[in-house]
Amino acid sequence: MTDSAFAHDRIALATETDAFERDIIEGLSRRQKTIPSRYFYDDAGSELFEKITELSEYYPTRVETSILLRHAAEITDGIADDGILVELGSGSSSKTEILLDAAPCLAAYVAIDVSPGALAEAALRIRTRYPTLEVRPVHSDFMQSIPVPHDLARHRKLGFFPGSTIGNFEHDQAVKFLNDLRHAFSNGDRLIIGTDMIKDEDVLLRAYDDSAGVTAAFNLNLLARINQTYGRTFDLDTFRHRAVFNRDRARIEMHLVSTEAQVIRFRGHIFRFDRGETIHTESSHKYTLESFRELARRAGWHPRSTWTDDKALFSVHELVIG
Ligand SMILES: C[S@@+](CC[C@H](N)C(=O)[O-])C[C@H]1O[C@@H](n2cnc3c(N)ncnc32)[C@H](O)[C@@H]1O
Known part of the structure; x- marks a missing residue:
């Protein structure tokens, strides 16, 4: 790679990191907390997605x-x-x-x-x-x-x-x-x-909540990516994966459920979570x-x-x- 290609990559990375930060702050400020699903796909997320594609349930x-x-x-x-x-x-x-x-x-x-x-x-x-x-x-x-x-x-x-x-x-x-x-x-x-x-709802739910826990790891990797990019923010042990079928909107939703009431500090912002409150991380419309x-x-x-x-x-x- 040339020096200018490296410089171009550094600029792209900085822009991406800024956009990620903005989207996290904007998403966690909503009543239904959310983080856009495209952020699943860092290297670890892409590898986990490949593992999902090999599951019998998927x-x-x-x-x-x-x-x-x-x-x-x-x-x-x-x-x-x-x-x-x-x-x-x-x-x-x-x-x-x-x-x-x-x-x-x-x-x-x-x-x-x-x-x-x-x-x-x-x-x-x-x-x-x-x-x-x-x-x-x-x-x-x-x-x-x-x-x-x-x-x-x-x-x-x-x-x-x-x-x-x-x-x-x-x-x-x-x-x-x-x-x-x-x-x-x-x-x-x-x-x-x-x-x-x-x-059938059962077929859908199994595809997004597999028995080996690969989809759960994929979902939680989003919080791991935030910790890696900005320093420790989330305790992954206090969130768990949930997939639900929203029949009215014909979509599977993936959420990360906070298992306890907690306060998350991120880039000078404070986000309060009730026990059971979720971050909506992906919709998959059918x-x-x-x-x-x-x-x-x-x-x-x-x-x-x-x-x-x-x-x-x-x-x-x-x-x-x-
Ligand atoms: C559900 S996977 C599908 C992968 C592959 N096309 C397949 O059929 O198995 C979604 C793919 O889209 C990419 N992706 C998601 N959001 C994107 C975006 N906003 N811009 C570009 N690529 C995106 C992800 O990195 C990932 O490779």
């Missing part, structure tokens, strides 16, 4: 992968010879390989993620496995901007947003994000997006096929194909512009 990864494998030819059909794949929240880029195998003609792969460790590791693996493919990892918060590299902007784009990450957005945020993505893309470009479906299509239409996309599994656990949608 059906989304298994089922979405099987849908992508079954329909890879249809999904990649019609990709132009110099088309590019742009993945949002690429993480380990595991599902990406299904599309890359089905579309060897792709000119470049742009991977956008907020987790630098996951991004670097995935880029190295993809470059090794696909030596002729141009691989562009982009460390960015896609809620702020969707930075498709300028020199690739004229290429036909296939967007890829798997993992039901769209489910982490409130509906209005999801519409705004899809609308921003549409503006970063052009007429004729497509998006392949995975959404988790409304289903959709029917039609409710997601309707949301996509609100953002100006045209739903085309939809693929699902035989138990209707998960769905993959193809959306088109124009």
